[in-house]
Amino acid sequence: MTEPMIGVPWGILGFLLVLSPLIFFHELGHLLTAKLGGVAVEEFGLGFPPRLVVLGRWGETVLSINAIPFGGFVRLRGEDDPEVPGGFAARPWPWRLLILAAGPLMNMIVAWIVLILVFLLGVPTPQVQIQGVSPGSPAAQAGLQPGDLILAMDGVSVSTIEDVRTIAQAHRGQTVTLRIRRDGLEREVSVYVRPDPPPGQGAMGVIIAAVPDYSRIQRFGALGAAARGTATFAALTGQLFSLPGRIILGLVPPGVLQPAGPVRIGAEAGEALQTSVQVGSPDVFLTFAALISLALAFTNLLPIPALDGGRILFVLVEAIRGRRVDPRRERAIHLAGFLFLLMLLAFLTIREIGELSRVTSP
Numbered sequence: 004m005t006e007p008m009i010g011v012p013w014g015i016l017g018f019l020l021v022l023s024p025l026i027f028f029h030e031l032g033h034l035l036t037a038k039l040g041g042v043a044v045e046e047f048g049l050g051f052p053p054r055l056v057v058l059g060r061w062g063e064t065v066l067s068i069n070a071i072p073f074g075g076f077v078r079l080r081g082e083d084d085p086e087v088p089g090g091f092a093a094r095p096w097p098w099r100l101l102i103l104a105a106g107p108l109m110n111m112i113v114a115w116i117v118l119i120l121v122f123l124l125g126v127p128t129p130q131v132q133i134q135g136v137s138p139g140s141p142a143a144q145a146g147l148q149p150g151d152l153i154l155a156m157d158g159v160s161v162s163t164i165e166d167v168r169t170i171a172q173a174h175r176g177q178t179v180t181l182r183i184r185r186d187g188l189e190r191e192v193s194v195y196v197r198p199d200p201p202p203g204q205g206a207m208g209v210i211i212a213a214v215p216d217y218s219r220i221q222r223f224g225a226l227g228a229a230a231r232g233t234a235t236f237a238a239l240t241g242q243l244f245s246l247p248g249r250i251i252l253g254l255v256p257p258g259v260l261q262p263a264g265p266v267r268i269g270a271e272a273g274e275a276l277q278t279s280v281q282v283g284s285p286d287v288f289l290t291f292a293a294l295i296s297l298a299l300a301f302t303n304l305l306p307i308p309a310l311d312g313g314r315i316l317f318v319l320v321e322a323i324r325g326r327r328v329d330p331r332r333e334r335a336i337h338l339a340g341f342l343f344l345l346m347l348l349a350f351l352t353i354r355e356i357g358e359l360s361r362v363t364s365p
Contacts, residue, residue, distance in 0.1 A: 021268070025113065029075070040094055047078075048067040056068050084330060085327070100319070106311055114294075123223065124222070127220060129213045133183075147209060154184055164212070174196045180193050264354070268295065275287050310344070313337065
């Protein structure tokens, strides 16, 4: 077996640096809201039992670290029994709804703050890179190659794909001068912009993409970072939470919602962490952490028994009907959902270990 592209230590470190804080804040949202709502919290734990160590107590709440590192929990008194005084199930349904929603909401707040932090610490300046050159096109005749960076067109600096397209559109039927960088050296080349290119080809015959320039980091002040971080958060949240509707409408293939297990998340977190270390900028890793935080919020709001969304569904049914579902029936449904999620976690872990083994084997 050969060395994996992303080593196991990177994957483990990335997994712990991403999921451990996100799970902590998720459960902290439940904990704080429960205490605010007058619900007794028996235990606040990171990981699943068996318990490894008790860190201390906050009032009646035991603070613990547990052996199985895939998750965390808040154990509420009277979680499924409305007859327990001061328990969760005994509280009015608006309080129960708020306590259940507080975990996913905390993950969304964390993602928002992290994205603002990304712009405070700095993001790479965008640049335009040629990804492909069509044979026989003006770009090929001018000697352009994949990997070339387009710095300017006719003396106008360009940094986005839209910049290139706008200038090319304005010069159809003309020759433009491109300043490019190749292997660290800059040069100028003249390229004819075709007014009527062949189908599937651009006016110059190049495929371009925006890539980050880590030699030029752009930092923003507090207001600028807040504005850009909030705009990015809104865009990502809109894309993620509109996925089910877009899949139903056939705009997005269902495979996009393929669940990821701990091995895949760890590998991707390790890759993001390693990339950030290599380029000397935390934006790759922090952006990945924000995406995972949003995904955690989205997943927990799905109406699946045992998840926050499944429990919220029962509370909403109670609010509409005016009476709660039989607690014994609800408890049985959530137990079945929990067992299903455990089996899914085991399946994903085994499958992803197998995929990783095939990728790293000669």
